[in-house]
Structure formats: C-alpha cells, structure tokens
Amino acid sequence: MLSLAFFLLIHAKTFSQQKPPDTVRTGIYITSIHDIDFKQKEYTIILWLWLKYKNRDFDFAQNLEIPQAKSFSKSFSTVDSSNDEIYLLMKLQCIMKDSWRISNFPFDKQRLRLTFENSQFDSRTLVFAPDTLGKHYDPRFTINGWNIDSFTININKQTYETAFGDPTLDKPHTEYSAFRVRISISRNAIGIFWKMFLGMYVAFIIAFACFFIHSDNIDSRFGLSVGSLFAVVGNKYIIDSALPESTSFTLVDTLHGLTLFFIIGVIIANAYTLMLKKSGKARETKRFDRMASITMLILYIILNIYFIAEAKTGG
Numbered sequence: 001m002l003s004l005a006f007f008l009l010i011h012a013k014t015f016s017q018q019k020p021p022d023t024v025r026t027g028i029y030i031t032s033i034h035d036i037d038f039k040q041k042e043y044t045i046i047l048w049l050w051l052k053y054k055n056r057d058f059d060f061a062q063n064l065e066i067p068q069a070k071s072f073s074k075s076f077s078t079v080d081s082s083n084d085e086i087y088l089l090m091k092l093q094c095i096m097k098d099s100w101r102i103s104n105f106p107f108d109k110q111r112l113r114l115t116f117e118n119s120q121f122d123s124r125t126l127v128f129a130p131d132t133l134g135k136h137y138d139p140r141f142t143i144n145g146w147n148i149d150s151f152t153i154n155i156n157k158q159t160y161e162t163a164f165g166d167p168t169l170d171k172p173h174t175e176y177s178a179f180r181v182r183i184s185i186s187r188n189a190i191g192i193f194w195k196m197f198l199g200m201y202v203a204f205i206i207a208f209a210c211f212f213i214h215s216d217n218i219d220s221r222f223g224l225s226v227g228s229l230f231a232v233v234g235n236k237y238i239i240d241s242a243l244p245e246s247t248s249f250t251l252v253d254t255l256h257g258l259t260l261f262f263i264i265g266v267i268i269a270n271a272y273t274l275m276l277k278k279s280g281k282a283r284e285t286k287r288f289d290r291m292a293s294i295t296m297l298i299l300y301i302i303l304n305i306y307f308i309a310e311a312k313t314g315g
Helices: 002-017 190-212 215-240 251-278 282-314
Strands: 022-037 042-053 069-080 086-097 109-118 126-130 146-160 174-187
Touching: 022 109, 022 146, 022 174, 042 109, 086 109, 109 146, 126 146, 126 174, 190 215, 190 251, 190 282, 215 251, 251 282
Parallel strands: 022 126
Antiparallel strands: 022 042, 042 086, 069 086, 109 174, 146 174
C-alpha cells in the first residue's frame, strides 16, 4: 500500500512537471505607420492587438512587453471575461527603434520588426499562437510613400542569458514565448530621388557647359567648373544630414563621388585646353573639347544608369 502511494505521488509530480503551457491566441491589425525618422532610427506605429487566454494570472494589460519599443501607450483597452476565456483588445501607439539599411537609399527596402511578450511568465507557462483570420493591416492608409512587400507572423522563443535574479533557476538562462511581426517595405523613390539629386545633376550640367564656352574665356570655364564642384559637395552634406551614419559606401556616396570625379575631369580638360591654346593649336583645341565632352557625357550617363539600376534591384 505504501509503495502504491509512493508511485502515485511520483506520477503526479511527473505529470505536473510535464503540464503544457497555456496558449494565448494573438492577433494584430495595423492602421498606421508614420513618422519614419532615419536620423533617429525610429518610427511610430498604431495598431490593434487582441489576446485570448484562460489563465487570469497573465494580465496582459499590465504585463505586455514590446522589447524594441522606445515607448508605447494604450489609447483604448477592453476586457471580456465571459465563457471562461479572457478576451483583451487594445489599441496601441508605439515608438519603435530599429536599424535602417541605407546602402541603396533612396531605393532602399526596410524590414520593420515588432515583438510581443509577457514580462512575467516565461515559455514554460505561456506560449503564443497566431490568430491569422482576416487581414493584418489596412492597405489604404497604413504607410504613406512606401509599399508593403510582405507581412509575416512567427511564433518562437526569445532567449535571455540571465536568470533575472530568480534563485530557483540552475543557470542564467530564460526563454519567453514571442509573437513576432515582420513587415518588409520598399520606398516609392522616384520623386524623392529627383528632389535630392537634382541639384547635383544641375551642377554637373553647368560644369559640362564649359566645353561650349570658347577657349578664349578660360577664366569662365574654370570659374563654372570649380563652382559646380562646391555645389556638389554642399548637396551631399545636405543629404547626409538627414541620414544616419554608415560605415558602408552608399548610393548617395557613389553618385556624388562619381559627379565630383567627372567635374574634376572637366577641370583637368580645361587645363589641357589652356595648354593647347597657349601652344597655338586652335584646331586641336576644338577637336579635344568635342571629344572630351562627348566621352565624359556618355560615360557619366552610363555609370549613373548602372549604379541606380543596381540599387533598385539590390534594395
């Protein structure tokens, strides 16, 4: 009789240890993504979040955790606890911190990340399950100036190599169930491209026009080309001031560097023209101006098309 009681006790303990965690069915609907700030590496998102669960201890109204959020606030919250199940609906406004990939700016593609956890219960007690019925965002108003290429929801575990001071844990390792949202977006870039680079191209055209000024006015040639050089440098500083710092060579760097290189080429060509003029080679001067202008213009256009096309396809 004693052995039977001991067996039942061990069996009950084993069963309690293997008890599966409670499931929280979770859904999301995004109404707006705005205030995308590249310099500060953040954006604002407004969304509806709903959770369905039976364990009243979870209390997501107090224990909701959004790890990447700089801050978030609830503008609306309602709870329905009928039918032995809690239904919590919240409207959230979150200011999210994220990293931006600007190598191909303004033809860039970005990936926005959202993660929801319960700050009190780990994955041994709570797991998320997605509620995928219906759409997850409003395609008409969600994000202005961008296209949503994909929207995915995943459930996995977020690992923290710490025990958060819990003395019952043998090692500093905890896992929390995570409801993750990934939104891939691409920019409608044609308008912003011309707004940002029009000044640079105008500066190149002004420098290129030096080839059509008579070689007797060599001072005008040098003045226009040097002025164009400074205009391109100024345009680049204006664009860089709106972007986060990057250690990689971006499309902005490439196009401005290319333009500076060709304007310097115009200055060098003007110097060679001056040398030919002083040597009394008027015919050679005209021929050189014509060949140099055609060669530089064709190369400049081809290289611009190549680098822009690479940025568009590479995203």
